[in-house]
Amino acid sequence: MLQQFNISAFQQDLLRWYETSKRNLPWRKDQDPYKIWVSEIMLQQTKVDTVVPYFERFMNQFPTVYDLADANEQEVLKVWEGLGYYSRARNLQNAVREVVATYNGEIPSSPDQLGALKGVGPYTKGAILSIAFNQPEPAVDGNVMRVLSRVLKIEEDIAIPRVKKLFESYVKELISKEDPSSFNQGIMELGALVCTPKSPSCMLCPVQEYCKAFAEGIEEELPIKSKSKKQKTVPYVALLICNNHNQYIIEKRSEKGLLANLWQFPMVPINEIGMDHLENWFESEYGVSITLNRKQGNLKHVFSHIIWQLEIYEARTNQQEVNDDRLKMVDQETMDTFPFPVSHQKMMKYIG
DNA sequence: AAGTCGGGGAT
DNA sequence: ATCCCAGACTT
Numbered sequence: 001m002l003q004q005f006n007i008s009a010f011q012q013d014l015l016r017w018y019e020t021s022k023r024n025l026p027w028r029k030d031q032d033p034y035k036i037w038v039s040e041i042m043l044q045q046t047k048v049d050t051v052v053p054y055f056e057r058f059m060n061q062f063p064t065v066y067d068l069a070d071a072n073e074q075e076v077l078k079v080w081e082g083l084g085y086y087s088r089a090r091n092l093q094n095a096v097r098e099v100v101a102t103y104n105g106e107i108p109s110s111p112d113q114l115g116a117l118k119g120v121g122p123y124t125k126g127a128i129l130s131i132a133f134n135q136p137e138p139a140v141d142g143n144v145m146r147v148l149s150r151v152l153k154i155e156e157d158i159a160i161p162r163v164k165k166l167f168e169s170y171v172k173e174l175i176s177k178e179d180p181s182s183f184n185q186g187i188m189e190l191g192a193l194v195c196t197p198k199s200p201s202c203m204l205c206p207v208q209e210y211c212k213a214f215a216e217g218i219e220e221e222l223p224i225k226s227k228s229k230k231q232k233t234v235p236y237v238a239l240l241i242c243n244n245h246n247q248y249i250i251e252k253r254s255e256k257g258l259l260a261n262l263w264q265f266p267m268v269p270i271n272e273i274g275m276d277h278l279e280n281w282f283e284s285e286y287g288v289s290i291t292l293n294r295k296q297g298n299l300k301h302v303f304s305h306i307i308w309q310l311e312i313y314e315a316r317t318n319q320q321e322v323n324d325d326r327l328k329m330v331d332q333e334t335m336d337t338f339p340f341p342v343s344h345q346k347m348m349k350y351i352g
Numbered sequence: 353a354a355g356t357c358g359g360g361g362a363t
Numbered sequence: 364a365t366c367c368c369a370g371a372c373t374t
Contacts, residue, residue, distance in 0.1 A: 043369040050360065050368090084358025087372080121371045141369045161353075188369050197367065198363065227366095258357065303358060342359065 002152075002173055010210050011176045011183060017206030018186030021193065023048070026055055031181075033107040033132035034065055040127045041092050041119060045085060048192065054083050065107070068093055069100040077262060077339035086259060091119030109133040122168070127184065136180040138171035140164060143191025144184075148174075149223035150195060153212035158223045233307040236267040237278060238299070238344075240351060241290055241315045247329045248351070249288065249322060250338065258303070263338040265347055266327075270311070286324045290315045296350040301343035308343060312350055 022028070025048065027039035038058060042051045058079050062068040068076070073090060080089040095117035099107055107128070108114050115125045126139035138144075145158045145167050152170065156163045176183040194201045202214050213219040241249040251266050253259050266286070273281045283289050292315050299310040322329055330338075332351065340348075 040369065045357090045368055045370055046359080047361070047368055082359075084360085085370085087357065088370090091371080119371065123370055127369065139369075142367070143369065185369085192369080196362095225367095230365095260357090301359095303356095305356060 002170070005152075005210065007174055010174065010207060013206045013210075014186045014190070015176060015179060015182050018182050018189055022185070022189055023193075026052060026059070031132055033109075033128060035059065036128055036132040037107060037120075037124075038092070040124045040131075041088050042083065044088060044124070046083065050083070054080070065096045065099055065105050069097045073261065074339060078337070081262075081339045082342055082345070086262060088119060090260070094118045095120060107132075109135070111135075111137065122164075126168075130175075130180040130184045132181075134179075134181055136172075136175045136177050138168040138175065139184045139188075140167045140171060141188060143188040143195075144171065146197065146223050147187050147191045147195045150200075150213035150219050151207060151211045153216070153218075153222070155222065155224055157226050159226045231302065231305055231307045233309050235270050235309040235311070237270045237275070238264075238310045238312050238347060239266045239268070239282075239290070239315050240296065240312065240347065241266065241288070241317055243317050243320060243329065245320065245331075247320075247331050248335065249317070250328050250330055250335060251326050252328075258306075259341045261339075262341050264340065264344045267310070286322070286327060288317055288319060288322055288324070288327070290317045299343065299346055301346075310343065310347070312347060314350075 027035045039051065039055055042054055042058070061075075061079055062071060071093065073093060076089050076093050077086060080086055098117060099105060103113070109129065111125060111129060114120055114128060115122070120128070123139055123141050126137040129135040129137040130139055145164065148154065148167055148170055149158060154166070156166070158164065158167075190205070190207070194205050198220070200219055202208055202211070202219060205211065205214075208214055211219070213222050239249075249266060250263050253262050253264060255261050266282070268278055268281065270278070279290055279292055292313055294314050296312040296314055299312060301308040301310065320329070335348070
């Protein structure tokens with residue numbers, strides 16, 4: 001497939017550039033498979049700069065697989081708070097417990113065993129195998145598809161799973177057998193620093209001479225990617241319910257779905273319930289009698305596939321305790337120990 | 353193949 | 364506003 005392409009020269013130019021240009025990142029200090037694993041999970045759909053402080057805190061709190069396996073899920077979610085895609089954290093802990101139980105705490109270096117772990121998909125499997133275990137396995141992420149779609153001028157839709165497999169087959173041919181770790185990280189680093197989505201720095205590119213897209217002046221047109229449809233807006237009334245001891249009602253979200261097992265202030269889907277029936281509905285749903293008070297403001301929160309439009313209301317209750325399993329009455333200091341999504345962290349600013 | 357699952361930064 | 368980020372899982 002790669003006729004008239006000087007693979008070994010390409011490898012050499014890429015590896016030389018990576019050696020001198022790579023960023024100093026906390027998971028690059030050694031080849032600890034656990035650190036590589038944690039970093040790769042955090043880096044899914046997340047930029048390096050965002051991940052670094054989370055990675056430092058996470059490794060500080062859970063230095064080994066045993067520490068993570070022994071932790072409460074809520075502790076793990078609290079460290080993950082604000083990073084998003086929280087199932088990553090839950091799957092990671094699930095998988096680490098599997099490693100402790102089944103593999104005596106040793107992260108497996110076999111592709112099948114690694115890929116069977118929860119949350120370890122094709123990309124992460126290849127990343128761990130190549131970076132931690134020096135195996136020449138492809139690790140195709142968005143960076144790799146962007147770089148190679150330009151270098152090789154691949155004009156197929158990268159959103160199609162079949163096309164991603166095509167890129168994996170190309171990487172299998174291209175990857176350095178001597179240093180698969182630096183090769184995979186080098187392409188990704190190139191995509192992050194030079195071969196960027198918009199206005200790539202082709203003049204600084206170490207593999208410019210191999211790039212078909214640059215030769216034809218179409219680097220800005222690649223990769224081809226079909227557009228995702230826009231999100232739907234869902235309106236809620238979100239309630240800051242306070243009793244006369246300055247305690248607030250918080251609610252644990254479902255163990256499945258969006259923001260699973262995180263905490264929030266109670267939210268009422270207002271289109272379904274109606275403002276007039278809000279207090280009655282809340283009483284019948286949660287067994288808590290409340291009185292709606294002043295509106296405190298609006299908050300719009302954008303997710304990948306939906307948009308929350310939150311109307312924030314203050315409310316009062318005379319109860320000192322709650323019976324519903326989902327609910328807790330807590331003061332502000334205690335509230336800080338629970339994992340909240342960012343939208344509800346912003347709501348806390350309306351307290352007091 | 354399409355939908356679900358966060359949040360932030362760059363443009 | 365739109366895109367996209369070191370993607371995986373479910374249906």
